[in-house]
Amino acid sequence: MSSIAVRRRSGRGKGAGLGLVAWLLGIVFFLPIAWMALTSFHSESDAATNPPSFGAALTLDGYREFFGTGGGASPWPALINSTVASGVSTLFVLLLALPAAYALSIRPVKKWTDVLFFFLSTKMLPVVAGLLPIYLFAKNAGMLDNIWLLVILYTSMNLPIAVWMMQSFLAEVPVAIIEAARVDGARLPTILARVVAPIALPGIAATALICFIFSWNxxxxxxVLTGVVAETAPVFLTGFITSQGLFLAKVCAASLVISLPVLAAGFAAQDKLVQGLSLGAVK
Known part of the structure; x- marks a missing residue:
């Protein structure tokens, strides 16, 4: 009995140690965000001090300048453009990736591993390598500074990783349930919408969140492809960085506001995200 008690105590000690390490790592990763949030409430002169002044007076001047109350440009068109481009492209990705992943997992085609490798290999090309051809295409097609061009680009960019992720999720769906639905006369769209999607919902939520984050950022x-009409939030943010003057507090305020939609989406889908990632999407 004494040896069992010693083992239990040692196991509890290891668990407490791992918990402490996890908390320390969490704090380390959270410190830059906390620093950015604190700096956003400082004046430009206080934010530019070195070393930083933690006890400086707090102000909302950075947020006022970001939202254009001082006469600057309004961020709402850029935020709306980012929401449309990210949201619509994520919806298109899910609509296209679900049947593709179904064909590669539940009813696999020949050499399906080669198909998955082909999907993933499209992400190996540096993004800047395709910038000039896409720019010339958009210019000749009259789609420069068009939000729907970004929707098409973000859909094509996120589709390979979405198919790769959802294939592993859909592989966990029991084939017997699908066969039973097919025997009852259900067609493929019904099977995907009412059988496969509810079972793989955590994986679909994880895929949607990751695609949304990639598009938003x-x-x-x-x-390069937008100007005034289709300007997105990250492009609007870069406009605060100038070669002259102080802009650190304003940039921190803008960065915090632009990060909130992604943080809110992650918080809302955290349960589904954890379940989905635990199924083996990230290996």
Missing amino acids: ELLFAR
Whole structure:
């Protein structure tokens, strides 16, 4: 009995140690966000001090300048453009990736592993390598500074990783349930919507959140292919960085506001996200 008690105590000690390490790592990763949030409430002169002044007076000047109350440009068109481009492209990705992943997992085609590798290999090309051809295409097609061009680009960019992720999720769906639905006369759209999707909902939520984050944070294509009409939030944020003057507090305020939609989406889907990632999407 004494040896069992010693083992239990050692196991509890290891668990407490791992918990402490996890908390320390969490705090380390959270410190830059906390620093950014604190700096956003400082004046520009206090934010520019080195070392930083933690006890400086708090102010909302950075947020006022970001929202254009001081006469600057309003961020709402850029935020709306980012929401449309990210949301619509994520919806298109899910609509296209679900049947593709179904064909590769539940009813696999020949050499389906080669198909998955082909999907993943499209992400190996540097994004900047395709910038000029896409720019010339958009220019000749009259789609420069068009939000729907970004929707098409973000859909094509996120579709490979979405198919790769959802294939592993759909592989966990019991084939017997699908066969039973097929025997009852259900067609493929009904099977996907009423049988496969509810079972794989955590994986679908994880895929949607990751695609939304990738689209929301994308800067290169949005910077080159948009101007005033289709300007997105990351492009709007870069406008605060100038070669003269102080802008640190304003940039921190803008960064915090632009990050809130992604943080809110992650918080709302955290349960489904954890369940989905635990199914083996990230390996």
